[in-house]
Amino acid sequence: NGGGREVKLDQARVGGQSSRMDKSDDSGAVAAMTFEAALAELEVIVRKLETGDVALDQSVALYARGDMLRAHCEARLASAQARIEQISIGPDGQAAGTTPFAEG
Numbered sequence: 001n002g003g004g005r006e007v008k009l010d011q012a013r014v015g016g017q018s019s020r021m022d023k024s025d026d027s028g029a030v031a032a033m034t035f036e037a038a039l040a041e042l043e044v045i046v047r048k049l050e051t052g053d054v055a056l057d058q059s060v061a062l063y064a065r066g067d068m069l070r071a072h073c074e075a076r077l078a079s080a081q082a083r084i085e086q087i088s089i090g091p092d093g094q095a096a097g098t099t100p101f102a103e104g
Contacts, residue, residue: 033072039069045062
């Protein structure tokens with residue numbers, strides 16, 4: 001299926017094995033990712049950077065990709081949180097509107 005191919009392409013890019021894509025292609029690919037896929041790739045990047053076994057240029061590229069993934073994950077979480085609302089009940093017992101989901 002196409003989803004499996006996308007994950008393989010992302011893993012190859014993380015490993016530095018794919019050809020360089022311009023930043024707009026990368027951000028478009030990240031925008032199409034699910035939260036779970038972006039988080040999984042971000043975890044791979046963090047592990048690679050923590051080992052210190054990558055060249056400086058690759059570290060910079062990984063950091064930039066990780067930053068895009070982090071921003072994407074934050075945006076997906078914010079979007080999900082905005083959709084989770086509680087119905088507030090007025091003094092008459094009727095629905096009086098909605099209030100944002102309480103953080104915590």
